Amino acid sequence: xxxxxxxxxxxxxxxxxxxxxxxxxxxxxxxxxxxxxxxxxxxxxxxxxxxxxxxxxxxxxxxxxxxxxxxxxxxxxxxxxxxxxxxxxxxxxxxxxxxxxxxxxxxxxxxxxxxxxxxxxxxxxxxxxxxxxxxxxxxxxxxxxxxxxxxxxxxxxxxxxxxxxxxxxxxxxxxxxxxxxxxxxxxxxxxxxxxxxxxxxxxxxxxxxxxxxxxxxxxxxxxxxxxxxxxxxxxxxxxxxxxxxxxxxxxxxxxxxxxxxxxxxxxxxxxxxxxxxxxxxxxxxxxxx
Numbered sequence: 001x002x003x004x005x006x007x008x009x010x011x012x013x014x015x016x017x018x019x020x021x022x023x024x025x026x027x028x029x030x031x032x033x034x035x036x037x038x039x040x041x042x043x044x045x046x047x048x049x050x051x052x053x054x055x056x057x058x059x060x061x062x063x064x065x066x067x068x069x070x071x072x073x074x075x076x077x078x079x080x081x082x083x084x085x086x087x088x089x090x091x092x093x094x095x096x097x098x099x100x101x102x103x104x105x106x107x108x109x110x111x112x113x114x115x116x117x118x119x120x121x122x123x124x125x126x127x128x129x130x131x132x133x134x135x136x137x138x139x140x141x142x143x144x145x146x147x148x149x150x151x152x153x154x155x156x157x158x159x160x161x162x163x164x165x166x167x168x169x170x171x172x173x174x175x176x177x178x179x180x181x182x183x184x185x186x187x188x189x190x191x192x193x194x195x196x197x198x199x200x201x202x203x204x205x206x207x208x209x210x211x212x213x214x215x216x217x218x219x220x221x222x223x224x225x226x227x228x229x230x231x232x233x234x235x236x237x238x239x240x241x242x243x244x245x246x247x248x249x250x251x252x253x254x255x256x257x258x259x260x261x262x263x264x265x266x267x268x269x270x271x272x273x274x275x276x277x278x279x280x281x282x283x284x285x286x287x288x289x
Contacts, residue, residue, distance in 0.1 A: 005033060005125035008206055009117045009232040010223055013039055019116050030230045031115035032192045033125035034256035035166060036108055039196070039228055040100045048092040048100060050085075050108075055133065056141070056163045057090075057104040059083045060170065060252065062198050064098030067091075073143045080148045082170060084163045084271075086141035099228065101196065105165035105256055106131055117232070127235045129190040131257055133164045135276045144274060151270040160262055160269045167258035167269075173199065174249045178242035185240040192234055193253055195241055197227040200249025204231050207238040 011030040020027040024043035029036065040048055042064075050057070059068060061081050068075045068083050070090035077083055079098070092100060104111055112118065144163075148170055151159045157172045185205070195204065202225050208218040225231065227250075233239050243249030262268050264281055 003123040003126055004120045005123075006127060006234050007120075008204075008221065008223070008234060008237060009120050010204075010225060011116060011230045011232075012225055013228040013230070014226045016116070019114055028228075028230075029111055029115045030117055030194075030232065031106075031112050031121065032194055032232045032254075032256065033121060033128040034106045034131040034192070035194060035254055036104045036106065036111045036115060037194060037196060037230055037254065038102045038104075038111065039230070040102070042094045042097065042100055044094050044096050046094045048094075048102065050090050053085075053087055053090060053104070054107045055087050055105055055165055057085050057102055057108070058161070058163065058166055058168055059085055059092055060101040060103070060168070062099040062101065062250075064094055064096035064100070066095055066100065067093040068143060069093075070143055071141060075143050075145055077145060078147065082146045082148060082161055082168065084144040084161070086143065088141075099198065101198075101252070103166055103168060103254055105133075107165075125192075125234075127190065128192055131165060132278075134162075134258060134278050136164060137275050144271065146271060158268070161271050162258040162263060162269055162275060164275065165257055167255040167262065169253040169255075169262075171251050171253070174243050174251075176246045177244050180242065183240040183242060185238050187238045188235050190235050191255060191257075191259070192232055193239070193255060195231045195233065196252040196254060197225060197229045197231075198250040198252065199227050200243045200247075200251075201226050201245045202229070202241055202243055202249065202251070204233075204239060204241045206233070209236050209238070
């Protein structure tokens, strides 16, 4: 059975039924080779719980507050914040109505199996490098909380955070439609990108690489997706995304493991002081350029 993971996977949460629905909660689950994303639309008082999470995960609060409990700590987190949650049991209790995004590594086997696109990875993803965790934080496992507004910098829309297995680029909101003369087409040699749209209307432009076999060539794609939605982009596929609406558009890029090129650029990762780089990281980043 050939792998289907060389084809982009669009998950239009705005137009499809959730994978999990309980009173006060609708949750969509979408996976990549090395990560899995849950997007939950919840009511105040809803509890999102992990009883035996083997590694860290990230909680992004879009438009609501929540109480986050893990490792004997309790944190009151506000809207537009990111929290890294340590391994083990944890609870996220919504204190308002809104959207909670949680991002896990592929070690969350139950979520991988529940993903709406699980069949895409039935034959594996041979073009994706395996997930190798980066070194643990020297001050131990604990809740790490970041208010996004405190990490906005002039001259860039990037706000990048990483842990041992994941990296999120929680970009600033785009107030107007993106200039079609200022796009950023690029590709990645051996890792996927998850592009999570939280607000706005988006077009994801995709160009597949040519192979020596003309019969394998694929036409360019221009995927129109509203919010919320998630597009998983395979390695080697040239891609760029643009919001076509004014009034606010918000996109989050997801990688697993963390990107070496971003991590080895001083000052690019907002929480770089919290996590050490893997041995030989600088050499590996230079080789990937």
